Amino acid sequence: MSAALAFDSRTSLYDRVRRVIPPMEWPAFADDVDAILRLKRARNAVILAHNYMTPEIFHCVADITGDSLALAREAQTVRAEIIVVAGVHFMAETAKMLNPGKTVLIPDLQAGCSLASSITAEDVRLLRQRYPGRPVITYVNTSAAVKAESDICCTSGNAKKIVESLGEPEVIMIPDKYLAANVARETGVKIISWEGACEVHERFTARQIRTLRAENPGVVVLAHPECPPDVVDEADFAGSTAAMSEYVQHRQPGRVVLITECSMADNVAVLHPKVDFVRPCNLCPHMKRISLSNIRASLENLQHEVTIDPAIAAGARQAVERMLNV
Numbered sequence: 252m253s254a255a256l257a258f259d260s261r262t263s264l265y266d267r268v269r270r271v272i273p274p275m276e277w278p279a280f281a282d283d284v285d286a287i288l289r290l291k292r293a294r295n296a297v298i299l300a301h302n303y304m305t306p307e308i309f310h311c312v313a314d315i316t317g318d319s320l321a322l323a324r325e326a327q328t329v330r331a332e333i334i335v336v337a338g339v340h341f342m343a344e345t346a347k348m349l350n351p352g353k354t355v356l357i358p359d360l361q362a363g364c365s366l367a368s369s370i371t372a373e374d375v376r377l378l379r380q381r382y383p384g385r386p387v388i389t390y391v392n393t394s395a396a397v398k399a400e401s402d403i404c405c406t407s408g409n410a411k412k413i414v415e416s417l418g419e420p421e422v423i424m425i426p427d428k429y430l431a432a433n434v435a436r437e438t439g440v441k442i443i444s445w446e447g448a449c450e451v452h453e454r455f456t457a458r459q460i461r462t463l464r465a466e467n468p469g470v471v472v473l474a475h476p477e478c479p480p481d482v483v484d485e486a487d488f489a490g491s492t493a494a495m496s497e498y499v500q501h502r503q504p505g506r507v508v509l510i511t512e513c514s515m516a517d518n519v520a521v522l523h524p525k526v527d528f529v530r531p532c533n534l535c536p537h538m539k540r541i542s543l544s545n546i547r548a549s550l551e552n553l554q555h556e557v558t559i560d561p562a563i564a565a566g567a568r569q570a571v572e573r574m575l576n577v
């Protein structure tokens with residue numbers, strides 16, 4: 252690419268994120284952005300980026316963006332030979348199980364999740380023994396091995412719908428105790444849960460929301476359903492990251508606060524310059540392991556490939572596909 256073209260593309264890419272990245276910080280990103288765009292073409296690769304990725308990843312190098320459900324759905328339509336997942340390990344596993352013939356890479360193998368690490372496949376088998384006959388609904392924020400032990404998966408965006416679709420008075424929903432409690436209240440279904448929590452959303456408190464309202468009169472509060480129920484009670488609306496994004500898009504509140512991971516507000520703020528975003532910042536240390544430089548290294552060296560035992564992949568795929576068919 253010529254210097255002039257490179258400059259032009261860098262300038263227009265910077266325009267996408269200038270609301271949240273100061274001009275003096277952009278040169279630190281520009282070379283990696285150029286290299287990643289070049290490598291994607293050379294490798295026939297696409298980048299899937301979760302809503303919690305930082306804006307220079309989300310807006311400048313990603314091909315497909317969204318929440319866990321959107322990424323799982325879109326992963327099925329990918330034509331490229333290589334998929335780089337800018338997200339955490341369970342997302343890369345989901346991409347691999349839906350694309351067994353493709354190479355799926357994650358830039359940092361240590362990018363985990365407090366929910367995914369809270370439960371094992373053996374735990375699910377013990378739950379089934381203890382509560383026979385109850386269907387097992389597993390949040391997508393789990394390993395493939397845990398999904399493979401489950402009847403159906405769910406995301407924060409469709410958990411209510413999935414529970415209702417089963418038509419059972421009592422179900423097992425793992426591993427997020429807060430999501431389970433929030434869905435139980437919404438559906439009236441008795442839910443047996445697990446002692447897992449998202450370390451980002453668990454940190455928000457009802458008192459913090461009341462303080463935010465007092466300090467920012469008129470602010471609209473949107474909360475993620477992984478937050479504790481008393482936090483959800485203080486919010487004006489509770490929904491997945493995709494639902495929060497749609498809320499801002501359609502309602503255009505004057506001032507809003509997103510009670511979720513920090514980068515999400517940055518990514519939505521870029522698209523809605525007329526909305527004033529209040530930003531309490533809880534970062535996910537696992538999501539933040541993914542950077543432009545390790546995405547670049549991932550494409551340069553084809554690292555780190557995500558593989559799944561075929562028997563586990565088949566069981567997990569069935570649970571994910573059941574969800575996608577609801």
Ligand code: SF4
Binds near residue numbers: 363366392512535536
């Ligand atoms: S934000 Fe929470 S649920 Fe998402 S990856 Fe981080 S720890 Fe897991």
